[in-house]
Amino acid sequence: MADNSKKHPANPSSCRHCGNPRSEHTYPRSGPMDCHGYEEPTERQILARMLARRAART
Structure with missing residues (x-):
């Protein structure tokens, strides 16, 4: 079974x-x-998380 707990990057302010x-x-x-x-x-x-979230959207 796959681990889906971290399928999205962290919120930048986490x-x-x-x-x-x-x-x-x-x-x-x-x-x-x-x-x-x-x-x-x-x-x-914060910057790294914002960039990761942007990359995940595309």
């Missing part, structure tokens, strides 16, 4: 670490991979 939206960063979190809060992406990440 978390810099995991690419999930701010709304999915609620506390408490469990597990070692989930122990970060939302952090704004860098300008470079």
Whole structure:
């Protein structure tokens, strides 16, 4: 079975670490991979995500 969880590029304003939206960063979190809060992406990440979304549309 194919993994379709990441079929679309991340939203440009999603978390810099995991690419999930701010709304999915609620506390408490469990597990070692989930122990970060939302952090704004860098300008470079925003640009790369915008370009990836544009490329995916074509």
